[in-house]
Amino acid sequence: MSLKSVKQSFEIPAFSFTCGRTLPVRLGYETYGTLNEAKDNAILVVHYFSASSHCCGKYQESDPLPGFWDGLIGPGKAVDTEKYFVVCADNLCNCGAKNPNVITTGPMTVNPETGKPYALDFPVPEVLDVVNTQKHLLEQLGITHLKAVMGPSFGAMTSWQWAVAYPDMMDAIIPVIGTPKLPVWGGFNPLQYAIKVAKIDPKFRRGNYYDQEEQPTDTLRLCLEMMNVAAFQAGYYERTYKRDVSADRACYESVLGQASFEDKLDAIVELSVPFVDLNHWLYTCRTCLNYDVSRPYGGDLDAALARIKAKVLAIPSRLDVLHPWQFVDWVTQRITWLGGNAECYPIDSDLGHMAGILETFRFDHKVRDFLSRL
Amino acid sequence: MSLKSVKQSFEIPAFSFTCGRTLPVRLGYETYGTLNEAKDNAILVVHYFSASSHCCGKYQESDPLPGFWDGLIGPGKAVDTEKYFVVCADNLCNCGAKNPNVITTGPMTVNPETGKPYALDFPVPEVLDVVNTQKHLLEQLGITHLKAVMGPSFGAMTSWQWAVAYPDMMDAIIPVIGTPKLPVWGGFNPLQYAIKVAKIDPKFRRGNYYDQEEQPTDTLRLCLEMMNVAAFQAGYYERTYKRDVSADRACYESVLGQASFEDKLDAIVELSVPFVDLNHWLYTCRTCLNYDVSRPYGGDLDAALARIKAKVLAIPSRLDVLHPWQFVDWVTQRITWLGGNAECYPIDSDLGHMAGILETFRFDHKVRDFLSRL
Known part of the structure; x- marks a missing residue:
């Protein structure tokens, strides 16, 4: 209970x-x-x-x-x-x-x-x-x-x-x-990064995306990923996101391809996407950065x-x-x-x-x- | 000599x-x-x-x-x-x-x-x-x-x-x-991040930007910054990029504004921009990621x-x-x-x-x- x-x-x-x-x-x-x-x-x-x-x-x-x-x-x-x-x-x-x-x-x-x-x-x-x-x-x-x-x-x-x-x-x-x-190091990574990526994404439109057809979802995904990475550390990632050199193909064929361990993190991040608003995320980043x-x-x-x-x-x-x-x-x-x-x-x-x-x-x-x- | x-x-x-x-x-x-x-x-x-x-x-x-x-x-x-x-x-x-x-x-x-x-x-x-x-x-x-x-x-x-x-x-x-x-942790940050940001940047054009007027320079800047951050660590950043809470204004007025410690890192990164090609950077990222x-x-x-x-x-x-x-x-x-x-x-x-x-x-x-x- x-x-x-x-x-x-x-x-x-x-x-x-x-x-x-x-x-x-x-x-x-x-x-x-x-x-x-x-x-x-x-x-x-x-x-x-x-x-x-x-x-x-x-x-x-x-x-x-x-x-x-x-x-x-x-x-x-x-x-x-x-x-x-x-x-x-x-x-x-x-x-x-x-x-x-x-x-x-x-x-x-x-x-x-x-x-x-x-x-x-x-x-x-x-x-x-x-x-x-x-x-x-x-x-x-x-x-x-x-x-x-x-x-x-x-x-x-x-x-x-x-x-x-x-x-x-x-x-x-x-x-x-x-x-x-x-600490400023934890301010750059992943908080300031998030804000900088949003500025690069044309779908962000300086935060005025609410009534737009195209949403800055790729930026949101990357923000969530960067937070996940920074919130854990190397050892945990090594045992959780294992390489599979035998099965992987895409990452050797193209610079834009991914290894399976990258796909795995993408899938975990995707679970949070429907619940998060990018502007709210960036505001929380800035509040922390300024703290x-x-x-x-x-x-x-x-x-x-x-x-x-x-x-x-x-x-x-x-x-x-x-x-x-x-x-x-x-x-x-x-x-x-x-x-x-x-x-x-x-x-x-x-x-x-x-x-x-x-x-x-x-x-x-x-x-x-x-x-x-x- | x-x-x-x-x-x-x-x-x-x-x-x-x-x-x-x-x-x-x-x-x-x-x-x-x-x-x-x-x-x-x-x-x-x-x-x-x-x-x-x-x-x-x-x-x-x-x-x-x-x-x-x-x-x-x-x-x-x-x-x-x-x-x-x-x-x-x-x-x-x-x-x-x-x-x-x-x-x-x-x-x-x-x-x-x-x-x-x-x-x-x-x-x-x-x-x-x-x-x-x-x-x-x-x-x-x-x-x-x-x-x-x-x-x-x-x-x-x-x-x-x-x-x-x-x-x-x-x-x-x-x-x-x-x-x-x-290590996969060091693969995500900052190597895979770089590739993902490029995908979000419309000026990247899947790497076909050489003859274009608009260059994916903001992505390149962020790639360089992310590498700088990851290559050092929190203590070094704390003494090198000091907060200046008395002088800072922009970071409190807008989520897109920056603190002076952020401007300082931008200025350091900018020195490398003229010498680096983004595609070459991303290829080196992918080579490392696959290693x-x-x-x-x-x-x-x-x-x-x-x-x-x-x-x-x-x-x-x-x-x-x-x-x-x-x-x-x-x-x-x-x-x-x-x-x-x-x-x-x-x-x-x-x-x-x-x-x-x-x-x-x-x-x-x-x-x-x-x-x-x-």
């Missing part, structure tokens, strides 16, 4: 973006467990790049897979829904804008002033804007203090941003496979980290190429040096970055213990 | 590709040092992906930079040109087809039968074909046995291929930052490695994402297990893959010692 997932939604009639624009916003969210009378048992979970507020459970028992962190969240699990009230919201510009289980506001949303999709007229959200939408939701739920903010990858980035922006709001943060500023908690402090990372009052349990993955574990390790040491309370718990997995999402068994005991001591 | 570099060329009137096609081929080469009377002091150096036969020295003293491995090759250096005769040839489909110091045959070459460039009608070379062009050159120079075959990256791949295909031809190989089959020394043995890597008679000194770089050092380490252990003679000497550098090209000081003493014992 899985936890029963129910998608709800909340509205912010006039949400102010950091850039100065103000727009109506509506986003989905899911909750698990029960908010206690003191309203002090809430944990905010933030989803990763291409995920949604579906952080655990199933909508129906027949769903093929549960929410993305089901291994970690549920009755008796590390994030025990019999003790904690778990809240998870869909991000602004959520990539899965075409997924019926996602409720988001972004470029695909119809601008009430024009009756047409915003497309690239939608403001570029900062991670701080994502934090602020979640703060609205918590206020609507009557929650003024959180036990913890946690999440993998983009969820980790958001957790760091929460702790810097609103240091009194939570007891702890648990950033998993994520850093307090996006740096030190921005309000003129780029002084020490100034940002020194604001953190939450206890920090940072969990990087040693073969992660997007958010290198060495950087996470350095950040936790730096926080301790600055008088804070931070711990780094690196995990080893051939899945690289994705270990923080797919292999929660490598750190669930650590999370359980950490939460029990708050 | 630098060594004096002189470009020469050799022709193979009817070169037989592995795929069965036969074409006239003309390639450039450079030599350093003197071939002794016994003709047994030759070392074949093979260049990396985007380099050329200019492996050391300068054409003119005013050249801003010497050849790519000048730190390793020269009088009194680890590959001592007072003892050894160094030969280095331009690859088939050399990326720098527009560089006046490169002589190559590939898609940009005029097909004598049609009077037009081959474009994608040029056969896809295998690394074995590159080896065979070099074998022709050595025969023309009267060299029937090599002291060693060595090179970084593509040069390492070619060294492995030499040792498997012609095991009696050399005393030793020194593959630096390269594996005997391309697996076990192909003639049905994919049995043990069968390929067991053929090697040369002593092997393999030098991987620990933060290399394209050719993981763990794989190189495993291969050398496997060769020893199979009765061969192989040693792995991993280096540590924040340059990742590029350490094998730019930081020869990390392994030149090892190369000197290894060569002195042959």
